[in-house]
Amino acid sequence: MFSEDLFEIKNSDLFIVDLMYAGLENMTMCPVYERIGFGNRAFVRKEMLEKLEKLTPFLRRQQLKLKICDAYRPPIAHEMLHDIVPIPVFFADSCQRSLHCRGAAIDCCLCYEDGRELVYPTRIDAYEKQYAEQLMSGNEENFSRHLQKARHDYQNPDMPDEIANRNQLKELMESIGLEAIPHEWWHYNLPNGADYPLIVWKKD
Numbered sequence: 267m268f269s270e271d272l273f274e275i276k277n278s279d280l281f282i283v284d285l286m287y288a289g290l291e292n293m294t295m296c297p298v299y300e301r302i303g304f305g306n307r308a309f310v311r312k313e314m315l316e317k318l319e320k321l322t323p324f325l326r327r328q329q330l331k332l333k334i335c336d337a338y339r340p341p342i343a344h345e346m347l348h349d350i351v352p353i354p355v356f357f358a359d360s361c362q363r364s365l366h367c368r369g370a371a372i373d374c375c376l377c378y379e380d381g382r383e384l385v386y387p388t389r390i391d392a393y394e395k396q397y398a399e400q401l402m403s404g405n406e407e408n409f410s411r412h413l414q415k416a417r418h419d420y421q422n423p424d425m426p427d428e429i430a431n432r433n434q435l436k437e438l439m440e441s442i443g444l445e446a447i448p449h450e451w452w453h454y455n456l457p458n459g460a461d462y463p464l465i466v467w468k469k470d
């Protein structure tokens with residue numbers, strides 16, 4: 267184990283681990299976690315794991331699962347992501363600022379037992395490849411409009427289920443003591459996340 271401060275969230279009847287940076291479904295289109303040998307493994311601080319375990323009664327009662335799409339992010343992976351798409355709004359240019367690199371944040375959504383995601387106003391990671399290309403060629407308008415949908419205060423009468431599911435997730439995560447951020451409905455972190463030190467990972 268590379269850090270005694272991190273604990274693994276394993277695939278189970280409650281959690282699905284499907285990290286976006288372990289596959290191609292991310293804005294860089296590069297399976298960065300696989301490339302560095304980290305793989306599809308979700309690690310978090312003990313405090314985070316303990317909070318997530320409190321979801322058990324809710325998930326069982328509702329016959330839902332929590333899908334984890336990112337958790338601890340090795341700083342070296344963060345650097346790679348930033349090198350591929352050097353746009354600060356996508357990846358803070360220093361890992362210092364990412365709570366993922368401290369094991370203090372997760373990206374997640376609820377899904378049914380068969381793994382299908384509930385509907386939400388955007389994909390779990392609204393930072394999609396097409397917008398990276400547009401931004402790099404100087405077109406910010408589409409992306410800014412799209413990012414509004416990722417916000418917790420985004421409202422749309424044509425998306426009642428999407429908005430209700432987003433609100434339900436927020437209520438649920440706050441009920442176990444995690445904090446939302448205004449501009450990414452899928453991101454939750456420990457309230458004092460920035461106080462935790464960065465954790466360095468390297469392949470054995």
Ligand SMILES: [Zn+2]
Nearest residue numbers: 371372373453
């Ligand atoms: Zn996040």
